[in-house]
Amino acid sequence: MMDAMGIFDMVLALALPWLGWRLLASPDLFRAMVLFISLGLLMALTWVRLQAPDVALAEAAIGAGLTGALFLSALRRLERLSEAERRLAFAGKREEEDEIPPERHRRAKPVAYGLALLLLAVFVLLLAWSLAQTPAGGGLGPAVGEQLGQSGVRSEVTAVLLNFRGYDTLLEVMVLFLAALGVWSLTRVRLPLQDEEPGPVLATLVRLLAPLMIMVAGYLVWIGGSRAGGAFQGGAVLAAAGVLLLLANVTVVRQIPAALLRWGLALGPLLFLLTAVVCVAAGGNLLEYPPQRAGAWILLIESASAVSIGVTLAALYAGGRPPEPPAQDRGGEQGPGRDADADAGGRQ
Template sequence: MEALALLQDVFDILLGFGLLWLAWLALFSLDLFRSIVSFISFGLLMAIIWVRLDAPDVALAEAAIGAGLTGALFLAAFAKLQPASVNGKGSSINPQKQSSRKQLLRWLPALIMLWIASGLTIAILALPPHATGLTSEVTSNLTASGVSNPVTAVLLNFRGYDTLLEIVVLLLALLAVWSIGSSVPSIESEPGPVLDTLSRLLVPILIMVSAYLLWVGAHAPGGAFQAGAVLGAAGVLLVLSGWKLYPGLEGFPLRLVLTAGSITFVVIAILTMLVSGTFMQFPPAQASILILILEMVATLSIGVTLAALFIGSPPTDIKKL
């Protein structure tokens, strides 16, 4: 027992330092591509740490979104930035400008950071080593929530408000991305045989994993966000291998799927208000089925929104309207 505890401590310390080292590489590595790859590894290490901290739900979300989709977004943006930085004006560092003033400008923030870090450290260490938080409230009301996974219960029942707003934030981000638009065309290349075969094999599996995560979220780690992220990853893979949405689906059907999550959420919230008198208070008897419906629609919306965020520009059909 003793040796196992020691081994776990060593593992934790190695993970912690590894994480800080990867963060340093991601932020200060001279090669930008290397930075992004370090950031993706950082996300994977982070997922392991979530498991160490008994947060498997967060680990699933981090592995799918933090490491997967965010990394894909950065790599796509990096590829689109390349032509600009190759054409001369890439780096504007003038050696003469690196004067003592610039040196001071580097040291000053470093000192301020040390000051903030020590202040935060004192604050964290001053916290009591034991705190119950809201665990007892959640566990005592878990039977009324309709699901047995406490995190899903918080996300979709107790703090359903947050989740509703979160889905709206996703939609808003997509609207903003579509409005700003980027005239840099996305790089279209013929997918190689590896990517082609891989996506043919992986996409059905990803869709199944997504459905499994959605279903299992009621009583075990998983849920709408993790399932949506996996679905989004399947979409990204399809886009990368040259797949295009059928032209007939680009207009209204696409927008309906994108907004379905928010709409269903609001409709259910208002219906429950008419029944129970409080906005978004699920009656315990129907909570289970309501949460399942919400999660199914939300998964679809989240997945499609994430894939659309990766593409970055609206389908041509919408642009013409």
């Protein structure tokens, strides 16, 4: 018997690979991005159906929302590159690369794709078969349930992320920090992000939405202790507010000093690290919170991390280090990536 939810699940299961295929096959980048965002939303629905609301929240906010925004911003940057610049970049590429002769290239491509697809299909079939063959191992669910009382929080996900496997999360926060660092090392940002002035609709919307989003972010961090939510989800909503402010070209956002931005990026990682060290200094192991105060410590870490995650993701959207010092370097900011690409001689 198939009830309504069963039919819904079937539709989901069919729609996901179909959307993925349309996305990969689409020659139009913009279309592919729209498809990607819908894929992310469907994924979020799938996580809900799999009873993983935390993952669903993260998927919707980061997988669909912010990644989609990042893609769109990357596309706009590509379009901004004038034809001449693109040709220049291509020439530079050709110098370094031994180009494959065109005819050979054309013939080799479908064969290689076909082979790769075939291998992938065989492997997926093999995987499905062996998954069906093997009973699932116990997993750590029961162990988490047993120890939940000592973790200081009531949500199992938060207990695992911030306490049982807090070291993983510490390093993951570093990964995000590293991502922002990597982007900052590549290029400078050019504000405003939009060429044209924001219309009155956007300005009003931002004025209404931004404070609300900041409140929602705070709520998500707070509720993370007992239900679905937490630093990553809160941070993502915070980042969305940041993106809106960037798009509306609000003066306050433009005038944030670079040093403050640096501290914003570093706050979460630094506080997390210091907490870990304080635990050692207090006589415990690394990241072993004092049992009575574990809940408070976790909330502190999550709040700081949420701020940093928000700043990091918004900085990724802005796509470069802040322009400092603003008065002097005007010449280097005429095109995205120009300051770094143009004088490529240098040294090695």
